Amino acid sequence: MLSTPFPALTIKNKTLLPIVQGGMGVGVSAHRLAGAVASLGAMGTISSVDLRRHHADLMAQTGRSRDKAAINAANLVALDREVRAALALAGGRGMVAVNVMRAVADYAAYVRQSCASGAEAIVVGAGLPLDLPELTADFPDVALIPILSDARGIALLLKKWMRRQRLPDAIIIENPHYAAGHLGAPRLDEVHAPQYAFGAVLEATQALLDELGIARERIPLIVAGGVHDHEQARRLFALGASAVQLGTPFAVTEEGDAHPAFKRVLAGAGPEDIVTFMSAAGLPARAVRTAWLDGYLAKEEKLQRKAHARDCVAAFDCLHQCGLRDGNPKAGQFCIDTRLAYALKGDVQRGLFFRGSEPLPFGEEIRPARDLVRLILNGGRNDAADGPVRDPQPAAA
Ligand SMILES: Cc1cc2nc3c(=O)[nH]c(=O)nc-3n(C[C@H](O)[C@H](O)[C@H](O)COP(=O)(O)O)c2cc1C
Ligand code: SF4
Numbered sequence: 001m002l003s004t005p006f007p008a009l010t011i012k013n014k015t016l017l018p019i020v021q022g023g024m025g026v027g028v029s030a031h032r033l034a035g036a037v038a039s040l041g042a043m044g045t046i047s048s049v050d051l052r053r054h055h056a057d058l059m060a061q062t063g064r065s066r067d068k069a070a071i072n073a074a075n076l077v078a079l080d081r082e083v084r085a086a087l088a089l090a091g092g093r094g095m096v097a098v099n100v101m102r103a104v105a106d107y108a109a110y111v112r113q114s115c116a117s118g119a120e121a122i123v124v125g126a127g128l129p130l131d132l133p134e135l136t137a138d139f140p141d142v143a144l145i146p147i148l149s150d151a152r153g154i155a156l157l158l159k160k161w162m163r164r165q166r167l168p169d170a171i172i173i174e175n176p177h178y179a180a181g182h183l184g185a186p187r188l189d190e191v192h193a194p195q196y197a198f199g200a201v202l203e204a205t206q207a208l209l210d211e212l213g214i215a216r217e218r219i220p221l222i223v224a225g226g227v228h229d230h231e232q233a234r235r236l237f238a239l240g241a242s243a244v245q246l247g248t249p250f251a252v253t254e255e256g257d258a259h260p261a262f263k264r265v266l267a268g269a270g271p272e273d274i275v276t277f278m279s280a281a282g283l284p285a286r287a288v289r290t291a292w293l294d295g296y297l298a299k300e301e302k303l304q305r306k307a308h309a310r311d312c313v314a315a316f317d318c319l320h321q322c323g324l325r326d327g328n329p330k331a332g333q334f335c336i337d338t339r340l341a342y343a344l345k346g347d348v349q350r351g352l353f354f355r356g357s358e359p360l361p362f363g364e365e366i367r368p369a370r371d372l373v374r375l376i377l378n379g380g381r382n383d384a385a386d387g388p389v390r391d392p393q394p395a396a397a
Contacts, residue, residue: 002040002370004377006233009043009220009243011121011169012143014095017042018237019373020172020222022247023099023123024181024354025049026340028258029250031082035089036255036369038096043243045097045123046086048110050318051078053341054257066315072106076113083117095120097145101182102127103281105320108135115139123147123172126182126283128157133166143169147224149176149184150195151204158212170220172245173201176284178226180247180356183276183284191276191284198223202240226358230379244376248356253369259346260366265290265353267364274357280323282331288353292342296334303333314338 002017009018021037023029025047037044052058058074065071079098086096098114100107103126111122115136124132125147132144146168148154154171161167175198176183176191185191194200202221209216220242227233227244236244250256252263269288277297279285287293296303309327312318313335323331336352343351361375374380 002374002377006237006377007242009170009222011043011095011145011220012141014120016095016243017373017377018243019043019376020097020224020243020245021045021250021369022172022224022245023047023097023125024247024251025099025101026337027051027053027344028256028262028354029099030054030257031085031089032257033250033253033255033369034082034096035086036253037250037373038086038090038094040370040373041094042373043095043097043121044086044090045099045121046079046082046119047099048075048079048114049101049104050316050337050341051075051082053344054078055081068315068317071316072109075106076109079110079113080117083114083119087118095143097121097123097143099123099125101125101281102129103182103283103320105317107320111135115142121145121169125172125174125184126281128153130157130160133161133164145170145172145222147172147174147184149174149201151201151208152195153184154201154205155208158208158214162212167214168219170222170242171205172222172224173198173205173241174245175201175223175225178357179224180251180286181354182279182281183286185284188276188278188284198236198241199239206240226356227376228358228361230376233376246372246376248358249361249372250369251355252360252366253372254366255369258344261346261348262343262351262353263366264364265343265348265351266355267360267366269353269355271357271359274355278323278330278332280332280334280336281319282321282323282328285332286355286357288355290348290351290353292339292350293352300333304329307333 009016020043023045034044052074098119121143176185222243223241224245275289307327307329339352
């Protein structure tokens, strides 16, 4: 295991390095990245959305299909293959998680399939997973980890789950000010609101745990969004974080499952190239302002004025609520599945490239995941420098 001065992260009695690779769809974090990160002793996360895109045989069957049931079935086969392949790469080290977005129509089926395929944790974002304990009741050993952005959402979820005698095994606190992809603020003008600051959410969550009589160390708090160097990680641990989750920096590692051109777009983007806008899922999102996104944003207002309900353009109905299909003028007017799939394949002209707001740890360099983990956890020193990972510290009284 790599060495670090930070306490280990413990989830379901597993001792892990206190760094998590965030789930990234479509296909950006599949078995190769998640398995590589888990094999280092950390948590690697597969994103469950539309994984058939990594499997030529499944795409041959469904790539041009208008049969929603066949597309969904192919995605469950792909998910099963990806989870098993990641577990094989991990070889019993670390933890393999699956990220399922609450906003996705086939959410419940993805959760059940992930558990049946052997995922060790289910991570749910883009909505409140109030029903996750029921959905996973047959798999009590699977860790349940919601992604939330503010103390209000955390309070709501905790109180609801406690009525079902279940607690989250960790909570990911994702700050919309920095994060990539869908953001946890309901509106674009709230993305930078002070209630999402890490310090404020960590403090309020710890006070909430005390109030509910839950020992602080029972639910590790994992912070996500903009983490890119060791000193910054040190400050976050000092504020009470139990681990850091990174998305964009892992997406551009050698093991990242997307096309090399995808990685170059993310790594080559400067602060002026990164933009927030409304996604088709009705949530604010952050991405690189590429040729397609620039063109889309120029005509967004006009498209929103003309929004009208129509059939799903891909016959896939991937989202519970889709701005394009449902004709919701407040949401994005594009097919997000198609755009993310272009990006995965490295189509720089037509793709949508999610990216966080902060600089990358290695600039434009594409490096192995191991280098990134080492940089964040011990400043890039050699493994032996800090001794073994220590047991978790008891929480301060
Ligand atoms: C390309 C990309 C795709 C993402 N897709 C998802 C997703 O499907 N589900 C999710 O919960 N988070 C998603 N995220 C967010 C990450 O898991 C992570 O929490 C976030 O990127 C952290 O911020 P950072 O990128 O600044 O490290 C995505 C991020 C990126 C870069
Ligand atoms: S039109 Fe909407 S629901 Fe249909 S595949 Fe595209 S994003 Fe998903």
